[in-house]
Amino acid sequence: MISTTVELRTVEGTQAAMGWAGGHTIVVDRPEGKAGGLGLGFNGAQLLALAIGGCFCNDLRYVAEEMGVKVGNIAVTVTVNLEGTPLLATSATMAVSCETLDGSDPRKIVDKAEAITAVSNSLRQGVPVAIEMARHDTSGA
Structure with missing residues (x-):
C-alpha cells in the first residue's frame, strides 16, 4: 500500500x-x-476538480512514456457539478486535448490513462472517508 x-x-x-x-x-x-x-x-470543489485533472495530466505523461510516444501540449478542463443540501459533487466531466509529437492519434494514450487514473477511479468506486478527532497538544512543547 x-x-x-x-x-x-x-x-x-x-x-x-x-x-x-x-x-x-x-x-x-x-x-x-x-x-x-x-x-x-x-475552495473544495475547485480542489476536487484540480485533483481529477491534475492526476489525469500526470497519467497521460506516464502512459505516453510507457508507450514510447512523445507528448507535447496537454489541455484538460474539468467541470464538477454540485447539488443538494448538504452540497455534494454529483458529477465531473473532463475534456482532454493531448498532442503527440509524432502526429499519432492520442486516443490510445487517453484511453489507457483513463483506465489507470487514481483520483477519478477512486471517486467512481466511492472511496471511504473517515473523520476522526485529533488530539491537541496543549503542553506548548
Missing part, C-alpha cells in the same frame, strides 16, 4: 487554511464574504 499525507493549518490573521505536502503549498479558502472567506485560495 502507498500512502500520502497532507497537513492544513489556519493562516494567521485569516480564516483561510494553508495546506502542504513536502515543500509544496496551497491556500484553501471560501469566496470573499462567505463564512469569513477572503477568496485567498481555492
Whole structure:
C-alpha cells in the first residue's frame, strides 16, 4: 500500500487554511464574504476538480512514456457539478486535448490513462472517508 499525507493549518490573521505536502503549498479558502472567506485560495470543489485533472495530466505523461510516444501540449478542463443540501459533487466531466509529437492519434494514450487514473477511479468506486478527532497538544512543547 502507498500512502500520502497532507497537513492544513489556519493562516494567521485569516480564516483561510494553508495546506502542504513536502515543500509544496496551497491556500484553501471560501469566496470573499462567505463564512469569513477572503477568496485567498481555492475552495473544495475547485480542489476536487484540480485533483481529477491534475492526476489525469500526470497519467497521460506516464502512459505516453510507457508507450514510447512523445507528448507535447496537454489541455484538460474539468467541470464538477454540485447539488443538494448538504452540497455534494454529483458529477465531473473532463475534456482532454493531448498532442503527440509524432502526429499519432492520442486516443490510445487517453484511453489507457483513463483506465489507470487514481483520483477519478477512486471517486467512481466511492472511496471511504473517515473523520476522526485529533488530539491537541496543549503542553506548548
